[in-house]
Amino acid sequence: xxxxxxxxxxxxxxxxxxxxxxxxxxxxxxxxxxxxxxxxxxxxxxxxxxxxxxxxxxxxxxxxxxxxxxxxxxxxxxxxxxxxxxxxxxxxxxxxxxxxxxxxxxxxxxxxxxxxxxxxxxxxxxxxxxxxxxxxxxxxxxxxxxxxxxxxxxxxxxxxxxxxxxxxxxxxxxxxxxxxxxxxxxxxxxxxxxxxxxxxxxxxxxxxxxxxxxxxxxxxxxxxxxxxxxxxxxxxxxxxxxxxxxxxxxxxxxxxxxxxxxxxxxxxxxxxxxxxxxxxxxxxxxxxxxxxxxxxxxxxxxxxxxxxxxxxxxxxxxxxxxxxxxxxxxxxxxxxxxxxxxxxxxxxxxxxxxxxxxxxxxxxxxxxxxxxxxxxxxxxxxxxxxxxxxxxxxxxxxxxxxxxxxxxxxxxxxxxxxxxxxxxxxxxxxxxxxxxxx
Numbered sequence: 001x002x003x004x005x006x007x008x009x010x011x012x013x014x015x016x017x018x019x020x021x022x023x024x025x026x027x028x029x030x031x032x033x034x035x036x037x038x039x040x041x042x043x044x045x046x047x048x049x050x051x052x053x054x055x056x057x058x059x060x061x062x063x064x065x066x067x068x069x070x071x072x073x074x075x076x077x078x079x080x081x082x083x084x085x086x087x088x089x090x091x092x093x094x095x096x097x098x099x100x101x102x103x104x105x106x107x108x109x110x111x112x113x114x115x116x117x118x119x120x121x122x123x124x125x126x127x128x129x130x131x132x133x134x135x136x137x138x139x140x141x142x143x144x145x146x147x148x149x150x151x152x153x154x155x156x157x158x159x160x161x162x163x164x165x166x167x168x169x170x171x172x173x174x175x176x177x178x179x180x181x182x183x184x185x186x187x188x189x190x191x192x193x194x195x196x197x198x199x200x201x202x203x204x205x206x207x208x209x210x211x212x213x214x215x216x217x218x219x220x221x222x223x224x225x226x227x228x229x230x231x232x233x234x235x236x237x238x239x240x241x242x243x244x245x246x247x248x249x250x251x252x253x254x255x256x257x258x259x260x261x262x263x264x265x266x267x268x269x270x271x272x273x274x275x276x277x278x279x280x281x282x283x284x285x286x287x288x289x290x291x292x293x294x295x296x297x298x299x300x301x302x303x304x305x306x307x308x309x310x311x312x313x314x315x316x317x318x319x320x321x322x323x324x325x326x327x328x329x330x331x332x333x334x335x336x337x338x339x340x341x342x343x344x345x346x347x348x349x350x351x352x353x354x355x356x357x358x359x360x361x362x363x364x365x366x367x368x369x370x371x372x373x374x375x376x377x378x379x380x381x382x383x384x385x386x387x388x389x390x391x392x393x394x395x396x397x398x399x400x401x402x403x404x405x406x407x408x409x410x411x412x413x414x415x416x417x418x419x420x421x422x423x424x425x426x427x428x429x430x431x432x433x434x435x436x437x438x
Contacts, residue, residue, distance in 0.1 A: 025114065026216055027126045027129045027130070028141070028214070028215060028216035029216060029217070030098055030114050031072075031073065031130070031133065032212070033100075034073065034099065035073065035074050035099075035100055035101070036073060036075075036097075036098070036099040037072040037073040037096075037098050037099075037130065038069075038071045038073075038074070038096075038097055039070040039071075039072075039097075039118070039127070040066035040067060040068050040069055040076075040094065041066065041067045041069055041093070041094045042064055042065075042066060042093060042094075042095070043065040043066060043067050043079070044064070045065075046063045046064075063081060064081065065079060065080075065081050066079065066080050066081070067079055069094070072130040072133070074099075076099075093117055093118065094117065094118040095115065095116065095118060095123075096114070096116060096118060096126055096127060097115050098115050099115075114126060133214065136214050137182070137214075138185070138213035139182045139184065139213065139214070140183045140184070140185050140186075140211035140212065140213065140215050140216060140217075141179060141181045141182070141183060141216045142180045142183065142188060142209060142211060142216065142218075142219060143178060143179035143180065143217075143218060143219075144177070144178060144218045144220040145172070145175075145178070145220050146178065146192055146200070146220070147220075147222070148222075148223050155176060155195075155223055157171040157172050157173075157195070158171065158172045158176075158178075158192055158193065158195070158221065159171050159192070159193040160178050160180075160191065160192050160221075161190070161191045161193070162180045162183070162188050162189070162190050163188065163191075164184075164186050164188035164189065165185070165186040165187075165188075166184055183211065185211055185212050186211070187210045188208070188209055188210070188211065189207070190206065190207050190208075190219050191204075191205055192206075192221040193205065194223055194226075197225065197320040197321070198223050198224065198226055199223070199224055199225075199226040199277075199278060201222045201278060202221060207219045207221075224278040224280070225278070225279075225280065225281060225320070225324060226277070226324060227278060227279050227280075227281065227317045227318075227319075227324045227325065228275055228276070228326070229248065229275075229276040229277075229279070229284070229317065229325075229326045229329055230273070230274065230275045230276070230325070230326070230328075230329065231246075231273070231286070231304075231327070231328060231329035231330045231331065232272050232273050232274075232328075232330045232331075233268045233272045233274065233288060233330070233331050233332070234272055234330070234331075234333065235332070235333050236332060236333070236334070236335065239272075240268075240270075240271050240272025240273075241272045241333040242268055242271070242272055243268060244268045244272075244288060244289070244297070244299075245267055245288070245289050245290075245291075245297055246265065246266055246268060246274045246286065246287075246288060246331075247262050247265045247286070247288075247289075247290040248262070248263045248276040248279060248284050248285075248286060249261065249263065249284060249285040249287055249290060250284060250285075251283070251284075251285060251312075251314070259309060260285060260290070260309075262290070263279055263284065264276055264279065279317060280317075281317050281319040281324070282316075282317060283314045283315065283316050283317075284314070284317065285303055285309075285312045285313075285314065285315070286303070286304040286329050286331070287301055287302065287312070288301065288331045289301050289302070290303075293386050295339070295384070298336045298337040298338075298339065299333060299334055299336060299337065300337065300389075302331055302332070302333070302334060304331060305331075306331070315329060337386035337387065337389065338386065338388075338415075339384050339385070339386055339387075340386065340413050340415045340417070341382050341384055341385075342383050342384075342413065342417060343381075343382055343418070343419075344359050344375070344380065344381045344382075344383060344393070344419065345379055345380050345421045345422065346375055346395045346422045346423075346424065347421055347422070347424070348423070348424055349403065349424060349425065353375075353377070353379030353380075354375060354379045354397055354399075354424060355375060355378070355379060356375055356376070356377070357374070357375045357379070357396060357397035357398075357399075358372060358373075358374055358375075358395070358396050358397070359372065359373050359374075359375060359381050359383065359393060359394070359395045360372045360396070361383055361385065361391050361392070362391065362392050363389055363390070363391055371383060371384075375395075385413040387413055387414050387415060389412070389413050390410065390411070390413075391410070391411060392407075392408045392409070392410050392435060393407055393408065393411070394407040394408050394431050394432075394435060395422055395424070396428050396431070397424065402427055403424045403425050403426050403427060404427060404428055405424060405427060405428045405431035406422040406423055406426070406431070407422065407426075407434075408431060408435040409422065
């Protein structure tokens with residue numbers, strides 16, 4: 001018998017359950033993984049202070065005493081006490097409870113899993129399954145769905161094969177679900193074969209699973225359009241450029257700093273080629289090193305066909321057929337930039353060093369990829385930049401005294417550049433206003 005309480009972690013009111021993110025475990029999966037399952041009636045509920053680190057986001061906590069009416073797994077005894085929100089237990093009634101020990105040796109029953117009131121339809125289905133379990137045949141089942149990750153609903157049927165102690169085939173139904181029932185227990189491999197023009201996000205379209213007698217497993221196959229944007233990256237001499245970052249970008253004007261969102265990224269192969277696959281139909285940019293130069297990839301961004309973001313050409317991907325593949329989206333890798341070190345010295349108006357202040361440097365071509373350094377006790381910092389690039393530098397301190405900002409200073413980085421000593425002479429707001437103006 002369990003001699004400790006159940007801590008019921010309630011992350012949201014019960015009415016929100018159907019809309020929670022993430023799939024619920026199936027009843028058979030919950031049975032396999034949960035040591036204690038029982039049906040109970042609320043005897044009393046007493047408000048208590050919320051336990052620290054309870055994981056609950058709001059609402060009072062009650063100490064609820066339950067009378068155990070029916071046991072499906074484990075030994076809860078005839079009565080057990082739980083902690084839970086009054087949003088769940090305020091009206092009393094009966095509940096189906098799934099519980100397992102946590103690190104503090106308390107039994108945890110998560111409402112967002114399968115614990116719930118008896119009048120909930122899912123709970124009634126669970127009860128029917130649990131009551132039939134003792135006399136159920138010693139077979140297993142594997143089921144799931146093959147569906148789009150976005151709003152497409154017109155996917156043709158997907159063929160599936162399960163191999164192991166037995167081999168069977170199936171196709172998805174109109175709701176994109178499939179099921180292999182009455183399987184001998186054992187280890188299986190499930191393979192999905194999408195129709196032409198579609199693929200899955202899984203490696204080799206397969207998944208492995210082991211199911212026990214009376215057990216089950218859910219395997220979902222996320223289906224995507226089999227789209228491709230492919231090309232070759234070469235250096236200025238025409239040689240293949242390996243290990244270069246290539247980004248698939250969705251233009252997004254609301255992203256004021258960068259103007260896009262990154263959909264997917266990859267590095268070119270040893271032959272300089274890339275294949276940006278499985279993207280949703282739509283319009284995209286393709287860019288080389290879109291996040292700008294750094295120590296690992298010291299190259300300016302290049303947007304297809306050959307320039308800056310302002311001259312980027314949209315590439316349209318269709319859903320099916322020839323429009324779903326775009327080949328020869330080729331790019332030329334520019335020469336690498338040369339790193340240079342810039343010494344920065346910042347002082348207060350009285351000439352004393354500004355210790356431990358922050359220096360930030362931005363590149364107008366990649367304003368989202370700023371660089372920063374902290375001044376040492378002498379008000380000095382070294383920053384590595386790239387020769388030939390134009391930068392804007394601002395030095396700031398969190399000191400409550402004003403002025404607290406120096407800059408902005410605009411310059412072209414080069415070896416041996418000396419900015420001279422910068423003096424705090426403005427408020428941070430004045431510096432930022434000037435930075436935007438320039």
